Amino acid sequence: MAGKRRQFGRVRKLPSGRYQARYRGPDGVDRPAPHTFRTKRDADDWLADRQSELRQGDWRDPDAGKVPFGAYAGAWVRERPLAPRTAELYASLLRLHLAPTFGTMAVADITPAAVRTWRRARLDAGIGPSTVAKAYALLRTIMGTAVEDDLIRRNPCQIKNGGNVLTPERPTASIPEVFAIAEKIQPRYKALVLLAGFCGLRWGELIALHRSDVDLEHGMIRVRGAVSELTNGQRVYKAPKSAAGKRLVAVPPSILPFVKSHMTVYAEGGAGGRVFVGAKKATPRRNHFNRLWHAACADAGVEGLRFHDLRHTGNTLASRTNASTKELMARLGHSTARAALIYQHADFDREREIAGAVDGMIRKALDQQRRRNGHAEGTRG
Secondary structure, eight states, X not given: OOOOOOSSOEEEEOTTSOEEEEEEOTTSOEEEOSSOBSSHHHHHHHHHHHHXXXXXXXXXXXXXXXXXXXXXXXXXXXXXXXXXXXXXXXXXXXXXXXXXXXTTSBGGGOOHHHHHHHHHHHHHTTOOHHHHHHHHHHHHHHHHHHHHTTSOSSOSOOOTTTTOOOOOOOOOOOHHHHHHHHHHSOGGGHHHHHHHHHHOOOHHHHHTOBGGGEETXXXXXXXXXXXXXXXXXXXXXXXXXXXXXSEEEEOOTTTHHHHHHHHHHTSOSSTTOBSOOOTTSSOOOHHHHHHHHHHHHHHHTOOSOOTTHHHHHHHHHHHTSSOOHHHHHHHXXXXXXXXXXXXXXXXXXXXXXXXXXXXXXXXHHHHHHHHHHHHHHHHHO
């Protein structure tokens, strides 16, 4: 009796005694199995799996994943509308940490074991955990896109919390410390320090301010974007990462006189004039300002404080008021995973109230310091 004719694919016995399986894909290409089989049943089972994939619409071109990771990752970066600093970071992570291991490897050949081995080797080589976490997160995102592109079935990046960047808790400057540093810094940067410490504004947001962004009558500052400095020295203006980044921030009343004085003495004229400029009328550069910052901190007796830590001070002070989470997010320009919160804006009057509460803490701390200083002087007398 003649054997039943096969409905899908073909199996043939090789001179070696092993079996080869082939089938025609939906693209019309004749596709052999990637390996031979010990028995005919094994070959039949492999063909049955491929037929099931076709029927369920789960079939993937087995050749698609043969594209080298380096080429695929390079195209991935180019195709995305990344901010200049982000594009620069991704290019560096690819060049220094991912391409040396995965650059010539086919996307489909990158396995969970290969990813674990790569990560361990990076850490053992002395690469900082933060850098390794960022490189892993980028690899995971790129491979996630490869899954969406039907190049691979499963993302090989399976390390739990592998992309989490663990950073030590930063110090929080006290109110007297912020004023002490502001007194020791060059006068043209005094208002910059105070706004960073008591309004929670970022460096890039501060140096991006123009005169039209500062409303002295109502004590409000409008944040519309930030200046970002690339490693090659180029500076670019960028919009906030999210809608929450564009915001109005009220200035505590006791800080406002310093801002008014700065606008009169140091800010450029005209609505488009820059609020903060260097001694040579150029937009301040971070590396130059950092030298001034460290010197001022040393003169004020404050150790281990970075300029960005002032934002943490502003965050902490605002959180001690009765402001709601939504109001704090609006003041500090924060966004969350909940897209609805990105489009919520704090009430103008309530923002002023938060600034007033922060101002109350400023006045209380300064009064206590003055009383202590006065008592100490009286004792010495």
